[in-house]
Amino acid sequence: MTALPTTTKKKLGLVIDLDTCVGCHACVTACKGWNTQNYGAPLSDQDPYGKASGTFLNRIHSFQVTPERDDGAPVLAQTVHFPKSCLHCEDAPCVTVCPTGASYKRAEDGIVLVNEDACMGCGLCAWACPYGAREADAAAGIMKKCTLCVDRIYNENLPEIDRQPACVRTCPAGARHFGDLADPTSDVSILVAERGGVDLMPEQGTKPVNQYLPPRPRDTIGMTGPATGAADTLSGEEDILAPFLASVTEEPQGFLGWLDRALEKL
C-alpha cells in the first residue's frame, strides 16, 4: 500500500539508450495498444478525430541540443529523441501521497502500480511525480501509468522470449532494454555501467530505477578537439588526415604512373 517497501528483491526497470533512439514512436503505440487491451481500463481518447487528446503511458519528447564550449564558439546543433514513461522510482513520491492505497510499489520487483479498484482519481499522485508519468484517464476517471507490462513479463501464456514490456519488444532500433537493475550482473546493469547511465532529476530524490544512456559524442570526424563554427562553417583540424589522403598524383609519372605500379603489385 502507500507505504513504500523498505527494499525490493528486484528492481525491474528500463534502460533507454538516447544514443540509439531514432524517435519513431513505436514504443508509444505498442504501449497504447497493449494497455488499451490489457491491464485495467482501456486508454481512452477524447475527440479522437478532431482536436484529439488521449491517455498515453509512454511519450517521446524531442529536443534540440546545442553543446556549449568553454570558449563560447558555436557547435553543430543536435536532435535528441527522448522517450519517457514511469521510472519506477525507489523513493516514489506518487505512492506515498496516495490517500486511498491505490498506488503501491510491489515488494517483489519494485514495479509501481495503480490498483484501479481503489483509485478515486484525485490526481495527487500525478502532481507528486516530477516526470509526468501518471495521467488521469478522462473516460475512466482513474489514474493510469506504465505497469512495466506486469501482465506480460510473468505471463505464462506468452512464450518466454516475449515476457518483456511491449515497448521493449517492439523497439526497432533496440534502444530500450528491460531487466533487473538490482542485479549488478544483469545485462541492463552492465549496460548502465559501461555507458554511464544516469538518473533523471536526481535532485528530486526519487531514486529512479529506469536509467538513461546519454548520446555518445557527436561530430568528431576529422576533429582533433571539439568542433567549432556554425552549422555551415563547422570546421576542424585536418593534420591527422595525412596518412590516409596523401596524394599519389604528385609522383613523377603522375596518377597513371602510380596506377601502373600499383597494378603491377597486385
Next chain:
Amino acid sequence: MHPAPSVILFSSLSGAGFGLLFFLGLGFPITTGWVAFVFYAIAYALAVGGLLSSVFHLGNPRNAIKSYSQWRTSWLSREAWAAVSALLVMALYAALQVFFAITVPPLGWLGAALSLATVFTTAMIYAQLRAIPRWNQPATPAFFLASALASGALLSGNVVAAIVLLLALAAVVAFHWWKGDRRFAEAGTTIGTATRLGGRVSLWEKPHTGENYLTREMVYQVARKHAVKLRVIALLMMSLLPVLLLLAFPAHHWLAAIAVLLHLAGIITQRWLFFAEAEHVVGLYYGAHIGRAAAH
C-alpha cells in the same frame, strides 16, 4: 498548475470555515441559540461546501471513502480524517450551544485544534510536493494557517485579532511569493537535470500535437505582468482593505460584511495565483521554464 475552480474554492472556503470553527471552539465568541446557529451554519457551509467542491475534482468519487485508509503516509488521507474529526467534534460542541445553551470548553478546544489541524493537513498536501518547488516550502502551511485564522477572526467578529492576523497574513503571503519566486531555482531542477543532456537544450517537438492531461493540469503558465497585478489586487482585497475598513469603522456591521467579502475575494485571488504561478517541474519536458537556471 491548472487553477481548477473546484480546488481553489475548496481551499479558500474550507480554510475560512475551519478558521471560524477554530475561534468558535476557543470561545471567541461564546454564543448560544440562534446566534450560535447562524455562526455554525456559516462555518459549516464554508467548510463542508469547500470539501464537497473538492469532491468534484475527483475522477472517480465512488472510491472517495477509501481515502481514509492511508493516514500513515498520505497528507490527503490525514486531511480527510482531520476534517471529519473536526466537523464531528465541533458538531457536538455546536449542538450543545445551539440547543442546550451549554458550552463545554475542553470540547471546543479539541474542536479548535482539529480545525486548525485540518487546515495544516490541507497545506501539507501542497507543501510536501517537491515536484512543485513554489509550494514545497514552510511558508505554505504558514500562509494556509494564517489565512484560516485571519478569515476565522474576521468572520467571528474578533476585530483586533482580525486586524493583527490580516496583517500577519499579508506578510506571510508576501514572503511566500518572494520565496516562491526563488524556489524553482533553489530546487535545482532544470532542463539539464531533467534530460541530463549537456549544452543548451530546447524543446523541438512535443510528444503529441494536442494537449494532454499533463499539459492541461501542470503546464499552466501565467504572464509575469499579469501575475504582479493580481498579487497587488490579492494583497489589497485579502488584507489591506479589510484592515482599513476595520480600523475606520470597527463596529459597523455592513462594512464588516464588505470586509469579509473583500477578504474572501482576495483569498480566492491569492489561491488562484497559488495554483497558476506554481510551476511543476514536468513542464520542463514540455518546453516550459527552460529559461530558468538552477540557483548557485
Next chain:
Amino acid sequence: MNQPVLNLSPKVSDEIRKTTCYMCACRCGIDVHMINQPDGSQKVSYIEGNRDHPVNRGVLCAKGSAGIMQHNSPARLRAPMKRAGERGSGEFEEISWEEAYSIAESWLRPIRETDPSKLAFFTGRDQSQSFTSWWAQAFGTPNYAAHGGFCSVNMAAGGIYTMGGAFWEFGQPDWDRAKLFLLFGVAEDHDSNPIKMGLGKLKKRGAKVVGINPVRSGYNAVADDWFGITPGTDGLLILSLVHCLLKAGKIDLEYLRDFTDAPVLIDADPASPTHGLALLDDDGHKLVWDRTEKRARCYDAADVNPDLAGVWDVDGVRHRTVFVHLAEKYLDAAYTPEAVAGRVGIPAPRIRALASEIARVAFDEAIELDREWTDFRGRIHKTMKGRPVAMHAMRGISAHANGFQTCRALHMLQILIGSVETPGGFRFKPPYPKAATAHPKPHSKVTPGAPLDGPHLGFVQGPADLALKDDGTPARIDKAFTWDNPMSAHGMMHMVISNAHAGDPYRIDTLFMYMANMAWNSSMNTSGTMEMLSDKDANGDYVIPHIIYSDAYSSEMVAYADLILPDTTYLERHDCISLLDRPICEAEAAADAIRWPVVEPDRDVKGFQSALVDLGARLGLPGFVKDDGSRKFADYADYIVSHERRPGVGPLMGWRGNGEETGRGAPNPAQLDRYIENGGFAIAHIPEEAQFYKPWNKAYQDWAVEIGLFDKAAPYLFTLWCEPLRRFQLAAEGHGDRQPPEPLRARIKATMDPLPIWWDASLGQDGDGEFTVNALTQRPMAMYHSWGGQNAWLRQIHGRNPMYIPTKLWELHGFEEDGWARITSPHGAITVPVAHMPALNANTIWTWNAIGKRKGAWALHDNAPEVKEGFLLNHLIHELLPPKRDGMRWSNSDPITGQAAWFDLKVKIEKVSAPDGARSKPDSGTQKSPVGKGPDALAWEVG
C-alpha cells in the same frame, strides 16, 4: 499491508493470425491477436511484430503497432459509389458491385475495342504491380505505371543502370559487418524497420554512422556525424569525395579490374560514329586491354589480365579504358573540397575529413571472411575480402532534377572503394543483382481489341527503345520514354493528370487509379490538379471524361472520381509480396509473403485486385478468361496460386508443385494454406559461399537459376560508364536515325554524360534570384503519407506540421514562437505556422509531408488541426518549371528519368501575422464525407 493479488498470466488472445503489415511499404510480418466474440466471429485485439519474419524479426514501428486503428478507421469506405454531385463535392450514392462493374464496363469496353490508349491506368502505393501491369497489358493500353516516377525512380534506375540493383528493396547495407555507414538523404520513414534495426546493430558494435542530410532528425539525429548539406548538392559532395580518394589512390584496383567495366575500352575519337561506346568483339562482348598479352580481349576470359590504363588504336581510332576517362574527369581541380565547399554548404576540411575516414575504414580496417568462392571466370578465391564502408540513400538525393546522376555518382563511389557485394559493404537482395540489360524494354504498341505488345515499363538501352509513335510523338500519356526523359523506367504518374487535361500528347477517355491521392499530397501543384480533375469543356463536359478510383478510405481523391471501387483494409485482403514484383528478400535469402483476410470485411467492399479480376473477366481480357470465355480466376487469391508468369514460375515461390518445391514448380492449390501455416511468408536461404560477390559468384548464379530468378546464369560487370546515356548523347550530337527535337539537343548533350556529373538543378527554380531558400518535406516515422491522418493514435503524435526554420533565417526574419510565415515560390504562396529548428541546414526550411487534410476528408472533424493548420508544400511546386526567357517551360523533373524534382523547390519567406482563425492558406474547400465523421470518444477494448 497487503498488495492486491494480480493475475500475472491473463489470457492474451484466443488465436494469433500471422500476416503482412501494410501500414507502409515496408512489409513487416505481424502477429494479429484475435479474440472470440459471442456470435462466433473474431475481433482484432492487438498487433505486434512476427519474430520469425525476415523483414522485422519481431519488432514493429509506430504505424504497425497502431494498425488496429487503421483497421477500425471511421474513414473506411463501405460500398461502391457513383458520383451524385459535382467532382470534388464528395456527394455520392452507394450502389451495388453489379452496377459499379456495369458502369466501368460501359466505359472500358468501347475504349478497348477502338483505342485502348484512351485508358490511363495508374496505381499508387500498390504492392501488386506485376498483377496490375499484367491487367493493363491484357487490356492493351500503353498507359500504365505505378508511383515510382514521383517517388524514387532515380534511385532505382541509377542503381540498376550502374550496378544492377539499388537500395531499399534491391539491397541493404551489411549491418553485421560495416564499420562506417553513410546515410544520404533518407527521410525518417524509409525502409522503416530494417534501417532502424540496422542502425541499432551498428550502434551496438560501436560502428560510426554518418548522416548527410539537410535535416538532423530521425536517423540523422542518432548519426555520430552530421553533414547538413545544401539540398541538391549531394552529387557534388560525392564527386569531391571521389576526387580525394582517387588523388590519394585509395581505391580498390583489384575489384575495379576484375568486376567492373573500368578496364573496358571506349572509343575515344570524337570524330568516330561510335565515339564513347565500348569496343566489342564480333559476339558483342565488351573488350578490355590485357596487361599480360598486350592486346584487347573479351572481359570474361578465364586468364584475362585487364589493364585499367590501357590505350589501344583500332583502325586508327583511339580507345581508352573507362578508368582513364574516369580518373581524368574527377582528378580535375573543379572537384577539390575547396572548390565545392561553398555550394554544398560544408567546409572543405570536413569534406576532406570524411574522405579520409572512408579511406581509413575501407583500407586500414578491411575485413576478410574465410569463405572460398568461384567467380564467373572460373577463378577460385580463398577468401571474401570486404571494405566495411556501407552506404544507403533514398529520396532525398533522388528527387532532384540531377538525381539520376547523383545516384550514379554514389554508386560509383561505392564501387571505387570495392564495397558493393563485399563483406561490410552494400549487398543485393534477390532477385537482384540483375543487369539493366537483363530487364525488359518498354513496350507501347497498341492494337484495338488486343493486348499490348509487351510489358509497359523497362530499361531502354538507347534511342531505338523509346516509346514513340511512328510520327515521333509520345506513345504514352505521361510521355515516359520520350526525348524529354528517355530513361523513365517507372513511368511518370505525376504528369498523367496535367497531360490528360491538356490533351497532350492526346486525349483520353477514362482515368483509372488505385491508391494514389492525386487530388492531394501525391501531386505537385495540388490546387491546379484539383482544378484539372474538375475542369469542364465548352460543352459542359468534364475535360477528363471518366474517372474510376479505388481506395479503402475516404481520401481527398475519392471526391474527384465518378465511380468508386471500395478496397478493403490490409487485414481483410489477399496479397502477394512477390519475387515478380517487390519481394521481401534479404541479402542472404530469397523470401516472399502473403496477406490473407485475418478478418472478413463487415462492409460491401472488395480487394481491388479481386475487383480487377472480375473486370478482366467481364471484359474478356486474355489471361482472365478461359478458352470458352468463362472467367479464369475466382478472385485474386486464385490468381496468386494459379497464375504462371513463366512455366513453373508464379507469383509465390514457396510450396509449389507437390508442396515441396521452392521457386519452380506447378501451381499448388494448397499453397496459401502452407504460407499461412508458416507465418505468412516463405524463405529460401542463399548458400554461404554464394552470399557475397553475387553478380560474379558462380554459386550464386547457379542458385538463382535453380530457384527460378532467371533461366540461365547471367554474370555481368558493373558499369561505371553508362552506355545508354552515351547513346542518347550520340543522337543529340547528330548520329543515328532517331533524332531528338532541336530544343532538347543541348540539354541531352549536357546531362546525359556516361560518367556521373553534377549540375545545379535549382537553377531555373529561383526566379532570377528572387527565391533563394530551399524548401523540403519528409514523412515522419510514425506516419505514412495521408493514411496516418485517420488513425486516432498516430494523428495525436503528428497532427501538426509547422514549417521548420533554421536559426539564421529565424533570427533574420524575427520569427517568434507560434508565429506564421508566408512562403512563396515562382508558382504560388502558402501561409503557414513556423517553428524553430537549430539542427538544420542554414538555408533550408522543411515540414512534415501530407499532414494537412482537406475539410471533410478522412472522416475527420472540422476542428482537426490537420484541417485547420495543416498544409501541403505541394501547392508551391509545379509540374513545369517557370518559363524560360525563350518561352519554353521545362518539366520539373530529371531530364533523364523524368523523376519528379520535388526537392529542387526554391522559396522566399516573409513573416506575417496569424491569419483569421489561425487557419493555414490556401483553403482547399470542403468535401462532403460519404462516410460521416469519426466518433467523439474512443476506448477500444475488445472483449
